[in-house]
Amino acid sequence: MIKYFLVVICLVFTQLIEQNNSYNTPKNWPAPFYNFKKNKLSKEKILLGRVLFYDPILSKDSTISCNSCHSPFSAFTHVDHAVSHGIHDSIGTRNAPALMNLAWHKSFMWDGAINNLDMQSLAPISHPAEMGSNINDVVMKLNRSKLYKKLYHNAFNDSIATGEHTLKAIAQFMLTIVSCNSRYDKVMNNENKFTPQEENGYQIFKKNCSSCHTEPLFTNGEFANNGLASDALLNDKGRARITQKKEDAYKFKVPTLRNIEFSYPYMHDGRFKKLNEVLNHYTNGIKKSETLDAKLQNGIVLTSNEKVDVIAFLLTLSDKQFLFDKKFAYPKEVIHLQ
Amino acid sequence: MKNTLKLPFILSLIVFLFNGFNNIYGQSDCLNIQINASFKDKPLMLNDTVYAFKNNHKIRFETLKFYLSSVTLIERALPVWKEEESFHLIDFEERDSNALCLEIPDGLTFDAIQFNLGIDSLTNVSGALGGDLDPTKGMYWTWQNGYINFKLEGTSNLCNNPKNEFQFHLGGYTAPWSNVQQIKLNVANTSAFNISFNLLQFVNELDLENLNHIMSPSDSAVDYAKLAAKCFSIK
Numbered sequence: 088m089i090k091y092f093l094v095v096i097c098l099v100f101t102q103l104i105e106q107n108n109s110y111n112t113p114k115n116w117p118a119p120f121y122n123f124k125k126n127k128l129s130k131e132k133i134l135l136g137r138v139l140f141y142d143p144i145l146s147k148d149s150t151i152s153c154n155s156c157h158s159p160f161s162a163f164t165h166v167d168h169a170v171s172h173g174i175h176d177s178i179g180t181r182n183a184p185a186l187m188n189l190a191w192h193k194s195f196m197w198d199g200a201i202n203n204l205d206m207q208s209l210a211p212i213s214h215p216a217e218m219g220s221n222i223n224d225v226v227m228k229l230n231r232s233k234l235y236k237k238l239y240h241n242a243f244n245d246s247i248a249t250g251e252h253t254l255k256a257i258a259q260f261m262l263t264i265v266s267c268n269s270r271y272d273k274v275m276n277n278e279n280k281f282t283p284q285e286e287n288g289y290q291i292f293k294k295n296c297s298s299c300h301t302e303p304l305f306t307n308g309e310f311a312n313n314g315l316a317s318d319a320l321l322n323d324k325g326r327a328r329i330t331q332k333k334e335d336a337y338k339f340k341v342p343t344l345r346n347i348e349f350s351y352p353y354m355h356d357g358r359f360k361k362l363n364e365v366l367n368h369y370t371n372g373i374k375k376s377e378t379l380d381a382k383l384q385n386g387i388v389l390t391s392n393e394k395v396d397v398i399a400f401l402l403t404l405s406d407k408q409f410l411f412d413k414k415f416a417y418p419k420e421v422i423h424l425q
Numbered sequence: 426m427k428n429t430l431k432l433p434f435i436l437s438l439i440v441f442l443f444n445g446f447n448n449i450y451g452q453s454d455c456l457n458i459q460i461n462a463s464f465k466d467k468p469l470m471l472n473d474t475v476y477a478f479k480n481n482h483k484i485r486f487e488t489l490k491f492y493l494s495s496v497t498l499i500e501r502a503l504p505v506w507k508e509e510e511s512f513h514l515i516d517f518e519e520r521d522s523n524a525l526c527l528e529i530p531d532g533l534t535f536d537a538i539q540f541n542l543g544i545d546s547l548t549n550v551s552g553a554l555g556g557d558l559d560p561t562k563g564m565y566w567t568w569q570n571g572y573i574n575f576k577l578e579g580t581s582n583l584c585n586n587p588k589n590e591f592q593f594h595l596g597g598y599t600a601p602w603s604n605v606q607q608i609k610l611n612v613a614n615t616s617a618f619n620i621s622f623n624l625l626q627f628v629n630e631l632d633l634e635n636l637n638h639i640m641s642p643s644d645s646a647v648d649y650a651k652l653a654a655k656c657f658s659i660k
Contacts, residue, residue: 125552202570205552209560213567223561250561254553329569 110190113267114276116303119190121204121262126255128262131242136260138238138418139253144228145208146218153211153257156183159415161349163187163264181323182357184342185350187266187409193308197339197355198325205258222250229253238421266345266409267303274403275303281403287393288400295369295387296397299341299380305404310338311380314373315354323355336378348405362401366394455526458538459619460515461660462489469624471517479583484628486579490516490564491622491653492544492557492572496527498535499609505535512544514557514564538612538620542654543574543605549598569641571598574605575653577624583633591633595650597642604646606654613659621660627653 110123139145143152157163163186181197195201201210211217212225229235229248240246242256273279281289292300301307310326317323317337326335339355353359359368369387373379389397409415462469464476464486475485493513498506506529515523544558549571553560564573575595584591597604612618630652639646 122552200569202550203552206560206565206570209565209567221567223563226561249555250559251553251555254560258553 110262111265113265113272113303116267117191120193121190123190123262126205126258128259129242131238132256132259133263134418134421135235135238135242136256136258137415138234138421139257140260141417141422144232145212145220145225147220147224151218153208154417156211156217157186159412160410161185181355182352185346186261187264187345188304188343189264190262191304191308194340198329199310199340200329204261205254207261208254208257222253226250226253234421264415266406268408269345269406270403271400272303272406282399284396284399285403288396288398291389291393291397292400295389298382300344305344306341308341310335310340312337312339312376312378313369314375314379314383314386315358315368316372316374317376318356321356325355334378337376338378344401345404346406346409347401349410362398363394366397370394455528458525458527460493460513460523460525460622461619462517462622462624464624469517478625478628482581482583484579484581484583486577486624488518488576488578489622489624490514490518491542491575492564493525494541494544494548494605495539496525497539498527498529498533499537499539500535504539506530506533510556511540512548512557514562535615536612537609538659539607539609541605541607542650542657543596544572544598545605546598546603548572566594566596566641571596571642575650577627581633581637584637585634586637591631591637593639593649594641595639595646595653597646599642602642602644602647604642604650606650608654608657610657610659619660621658622653623656623658626656 110119110128112119140153143149143155145152154163184197189195189204192204193199195204195207196210201207209222213221226248229239235248236246239248239252243252245252270279270281274281299307299309299311299313312325315337324336326338326340327333329335347353347362351360351362353362353365359365366389369383370389371386373383373386375384464470469486469489471486471489475483478484491514493515494511496508496511496513497504506527508527513525517523548554548558558572564576565571566573573594573596575593577591577593579591580589581591582589595604610620631649636645639649
């Protein structure tokens with residue numbers, strides 16, 4: 088009797104907690120991949136994560152924060168830097184990806200080196216050319232700060248910063264970085280209409296691009312070789328660096344195209360500055376190699392008008408509300424208190 | 426009406442008290458197993474001790490750390506008890522970490538102990554974890570994900586590099602380089618036994634002239650993990 092009673096109470100309780108922490112999946116999107124059960128969202132944890140994201144305390148000499156390379160106004164990429172001072176053995180060779188909709192990613196980094204968003208922050212924190220610190224030093228510094236004692240206490244009911252809690256908080260903030268309010272989304276929700284040019288671009292896109300840049304996330308989460316000539320000097324083998332498999336050579340994670348207007352330069356090494364250069368690559372620049380994706384064997388055939396239309400469509404993926412969302416901005420209300 | 430309410434209350438009180446006692450006394454029931462490392466049958470000394478091995482070559486150790494996980498007790502080839510949340514970082518720099526305290530029920534009989542050297546693949550993809558698995562423990566790769574299952578560092582004149590160093594960071598959780606090793610040891614006297622890692626046996630098998638760094642998942646990392654797994658015994 089009492090057992091059942093307790094079980095029922097328990098169920099009701101967990102139900103309530105679940106509801107409070109529910110993650111807003113935009114209409115018609117697939118379920119997120121991230122396991123929220125292992126890192127339940129809370130306002131306090133997200134705030135802690137946001138403060139950490141913007142705090143150079145994470146770097147050895149306290150000069151670089153995550154937002155040095157992932158700024159909100161450029162969809163969390165490194166504006167105008169072809170290659171951000173890269174990570175690990177790809178020092179100075181890779182372009183910082185735009186950060187958004189990360190809850191739907193199965194792996195992180197251009198080569199998928201990182202298996203879980205929680206663990207992402209370890210890479211920049213530990214790399215000598217980046218933040219040059221390590222998680223132990225970071226945790227030690229955080230534990231000396233009054234502000235963080237309070238923030239950790241509010242978030243985890245424990246004022247002591249640990250590696251686990253630090254990583255989980257930063258992940259929580261990143262999970263909230265969702266872009267789903269572009270013109271494209273409004274058109275899909277019947278709140279807006281494409282111009283005839285955008286509509287034509289959309290049709291061409293669906294035919295030629297969406298097998299990899301799949302709606303609604305504009306990535307299928309897979310790795311592909313889209314025919315970029317490899318840089319002889321860097322010879323970045325992409326996915327094969329992780330799997331050591333020949334068939335993965337020169338494959339990179341298919342990037343999202345949301346907010347593509349703002350996340351230039353393009354590709355893993357930032358080789359293209361403009362979208363028309365990207366389209367010229369797909370029509371005239373595809374380089375054949377053993378791992379080139381089957382769909383691109385013959386390049387993509389587009390007239391110059393069609394290219395203009397595709398670009399018009401790509402611009403409908405810009406989400407101004409996202410770029411200027413105060414929820415993602417520098418946490419002046421908190422840092423100010425210090 | 427009142428009585429029907431009272432009965433469950435009293436019952437639950439009894440259950441509660443019983444559980445409470447169980448917890449208090451349960452602790453003294455903990456089966457204590459020391460994890461030792463030896464070199465030439467003596468306890469391993471880190472840092473200052475230079476050992477002779479392989480015909481008077483020299484070797485010195487700075488770090489020996491590894492994970493033991495999924496500790497299971499076995500009787501007649503069947504598991505009879507499994508530790509929950511079973512992850513232990515064994516670190517020979519921090520002495521007191523090297524004891525397992527298994528809270529087994531009274532009177533449990535078993536004839537073997539089984540554990541993993543390293544961390545299983547599911548745990549490797551489970552995001553940030555705490556306790557012995559906290560990434561501040563220095564047993565997590567940063568440039569690529571995954572736990573380091575076994576870490577041995579030191580110097581030897583056999584190592585052909587400027588500081589004569591060797592560093593073996595063994596790990597990897599995906600095929601073909603899944604690194605975790607299952608170890609089963611028969612136990613004769615189940616009330617008091619220790620587990621010993623024979624480091625001399627391990628380094629005698631190494632080819633320090635040609636391979637003195639393993640820092641990522643690879644075939645050699647798997648071979649070395651298999652080697653390490655053979656060096657455990659009951660003492």
